Amino acid sequence: MDILVFVKRVPDTESRIRVSHETNTVVEEGLNFIISPYDEYALEEALRIKESKGGKVTAVSVGKEDALTILRKCLAMGADEAALIKDPLEETYDGLRTARIIAGFVKKKFPQARLLLFGKQSVGADNAQVPSMLAELLDLPQVNVVVRLELEEDRGVAYREIEGAQEKVAFPLPAVISAQKGLNEPRYETLKGIMAAKRKEIPIIPIEEIGIAAEDLAPRVAVTRLEIPPARRAGRVTSGPAEETARQLVEFLHREAKVI
Amino acid sequence: MNFELTEEQILLRDMVRDFAEKEIAPQIGAFEDSHLFPAEIIRKLADLGLLGMTIPSEYEGIRTDYLSFILALEELSRISPSVCLIVSVHTSLFSKSILEFGTPALKQKYLPRAARGEILGAFSLTEPGAGSDATSLKTKAAKKGQEYILNGTKSWVTAGSEADAILVFAQTERPEGPAKLSAFIVEKNFPGFKVARIEEKMGLHSSLTAEIALEDCRVPAENLLGEEGRGARIAFHLLDGSRIGIAAQAVGLSQQALELAVRYAKQREAFGRPISEFQAIQFMLADIATLVEAARLLTYRAADCYDRGLPYGKEAAMAKLFASEAASKVATHALQIHGGYGYSKEYEIERIYRDTRVLSIYEGTSEIQRLVIARNLLKDS
Ligand SMILES: Cc1cc2nc3c(=O)[nH]c(=O)nc-3n(C[C@H](O)[C@H](O)[C@H](O)COP(=O)(O)OP(=O)(O)OC[C@H]3O[C@@H](n4cnc5c(N)ncnc54)[C@H](O)[C@@H]3O)c2cc1C
Numbered sequence: 001m002d003i004l005v006f007v008k009r010v011p012d013t014e015s016r017i018r019v020s021h022e023t024n025t026v027v028e029e030g031l032n033f034i035i036s037p038y039d040e041y042a043l044e045e046a047l048r049i050k051e052s053k054g055g056k057v058t059a060v061s062v063g064k065e066d067a068l069t070i071l072r073k074c075l076a077m078g079a080d081e082a083a084l085i086k087d088p089l090e091e092t093y094d095g096l097r098t099a100r101i102i103a104g105f106v107k108k109k110f111p112q113a114r115l116l117l118f119g120k121q122s123v124g125a126d127n128a129q130v131p132s133m134l135a136e137l138l139d140l141p142q143v144n145v146v147v148r149l150e151l152e153e154d155r156g157v158a159y160r161e162i163e164g165a166q167e168k169v170a171f172p173l174p175a176v177i178s179a180q181k182g183l184n185e186p187r188y189e190t191l192k193g194i195m196a197a198k199r200k201e202i203p204i205i206p207i208e209e210i211g212i213a214a215e216d217l218a219p220r221v222a223v224t225r226l227e228i229p230p231a232r233r234a235g236r237v238t239s240g241p242a243e244e245t246a247r248q249l250v251e252f253l254h255r256e257a258k259v260i
Numbered sequence: 261m262n263f264e265l266t267e268e269q270i271l272l273r274d275m276v277r278d279f280a281e282k283e284i285a286p287q288i289g290a291f292e293d294s295h296l297f298p299a300e301i302i303r304k305l306a307d308l309g310l311l312g313m314t315i316p317s318e319y320e321g322i323r324t325d326y327l328s329f330i331l332a333l334e335e336l337s338r339i340s341p342s343v344c345l346i347v348s349v350h351t352s353l354f355s356k357s358i359l360e361f362g363t364p365a366l367k368q369k370y371l372p373r374a375a376r377g378e379i380l381g382a383f384s385l386t387e388p389g390a391g392s393d394a395t396s397l398k399t400k401a402a403k404k405g406q407e408y409i410l411n412g413t414k415s416w417v418t419a420g421s422e423a424d425a426i427l428v429f430a431q432t433e434r435p436e437g438p439a440k441l442s443a444f445i446v447e448k449n450f451p452g453f454k455v456a457r458i459e460e461k462m463g464l465h466s467s468l469t470a471e472i473a474l475e476d477c478r479v480p481a482e483n484l485l486g487e488e489g490r491g492a493r494i495a496f497h498l499l500d501g502s503r504i505g506i507a508a509q510a511v512g513l514s515q516q517a518l519e520l521a522v523r524y525a526k527q528r529e530a531f532g533r534p535i536s537e538f539q540a541i542q543f544m545l546a547d548i549a550t551l552v553e554a555a556r557l558l559t560y561r562a563a564d565c566y567d568r569g570l571p572y573g574k575e576a577a578m579a580k581l582f583a584s585e586a587a588s589k590v591a592t593h594a595l596q597i598h599g600g601y602g603y604s605k606e607y608e609i610e611r612i613y614r615d616t617r618v619l620s621i622y623e624g625t626s627e628i629q630r631l632v633i634a635r636n637l638l639k640d641s
Contacts, residue, residue, distance in 0.1 A: 069267060076271055189275045191309030191322045198268045 001055035038119025041179035075197035076189035092219035095129030103137040104210040135176040280339035291466035306377020321375035337512030342467035352502035354381025361486040382423035401430040420470030441491030452477030463614035510583035521594035555583035574636035581629035584619035
């Protein structure tokens, strides 16, 4: 089974994010970049499917050349191949644009792909758009926020989280699946994997090679302003006997918060 | 001059850091507190291939460049210097000795299993009466037919009670001249091998340190490593390389102390402001960071000399001397920044402070490093 896993290079969630107001971008200097954590679940799932059913896992990223590091990590974890679709633009926050690029890539280079795996969203932009849009563009079935996946030769069953319950979705292959935390526990790269990854070539595919109309490559999202969220204010704790704290709470809700 | 790590070195370093933070950090406190050997962690490290980093693929290891190996040790030590030491002894003293001095049969017998982590190795030079003065050992090895019979007491053997096989140094008699050191691979189940006791130490509690009693211990003659009488050369050669690992251990510990000190200084308030706003605290942080960086550069430089095939004995001794003493200073400052809480077992810096103290003692004291450096200087000119 030919499996594609799409991965994105994102700032480490533990880094302290700074914003440049001149360019409306996140300041990259001093940031640590990682593979988006949800994408790791997607890759792990692909590797497990390959190990149990055979097949080939290809990790793909759309981005600048610095995304090669996370592709190298995918190879070290066990992906058979990797490819970079080289996008000359900085982060556009335009999910549809990325989905179009990926759709063009799949049609052109991997029409035989049976499973297209994503993280449910990339940390940083957190729009959770690309998997669904890609599925629509390619007219493929999709299941998102998946916590369990069972595959057979030409169909599968995925379990997804919904409010207070799990939904079970049956679908034919090929399909687009997006992974949620809980799907699996991603492995560490082994030393052997790292050494093997070192010897693999990662092809860099210029975006022009995919054949997407120029107007579709122009971002349709304009970032007007980027702000760091305000620091959370400290909570307030009331103390004393129950009647007293209840009275304080009502007073607070009424007079200060003005919600009752 | 190039100060950049390669993509693979970064990948490896980040993998070990990630593993250490997620798999070692949550557990190691319990092992340290109860003085238990972290066997489960060592097994997981074996699964990742980290116990075979000095063994080439023909013996089923995955030998990396030395700098990569050093980066891995540094990251392990940042979270657990005990785990780091156990791995360091297994890889850079035990496995490497067999690789470099063993017969093809000895290599086949031990290296694949050592690489896979099926056996753990240790290194035993020190005795109760001989540490720095390593050539005046009392333990004797007498050849009898197809065996050597070893008698004596070996002390301070890291992982000695857990190891399956130990590189042991003992005196062999010579018809002409005084006895000389020879090296043997001694398995724990050879008759006459006994773990006499476990040291009660100030730190590194989950790296158990054993005293070994050899009472007519029978070692097959093929387990002699190298030639008879070559033991001292073997020991000193191995220690030259593994000292870079001890320097890395010091750098990892210092790095962690630095990170803890910065974090604490920003959180703790006194006189109405974070203590990080006091210049006295800032100066301590600056000194810590400078020591860490200097130690790291000396350490990487020694590893780089090793990788380039240049002489590295002096560089290794300098790195070990500086990094181990820097670690003690770093830990002292970092604990000071923590105030009274630094003296509490609840804070990691307390453990780090104890763990750093040994770095300038084992694998050659600071005084011995100075002797090595001075000897190189005087020989060179
Ligand atoms: C936790 C721990 C783990 C260890 N693990 C191992 C192990 O796995 N295998 C192993 O073989 N050993 C191990 N050791 C032993 C360690 O290597 C020795 O303790 C060390 O070499 C010092 O020897 P010593 O303790 O006998 O001190 P001594 O040699 O007695 O030294 C005492 C003091 O005299 C100084 N001194 C000695 N000679 C000179 C000189 N010529 N000039 C100036 N000063 C001098 C020393 O620097 C030191 O300050 C371990 C020790 C510890 C504490």
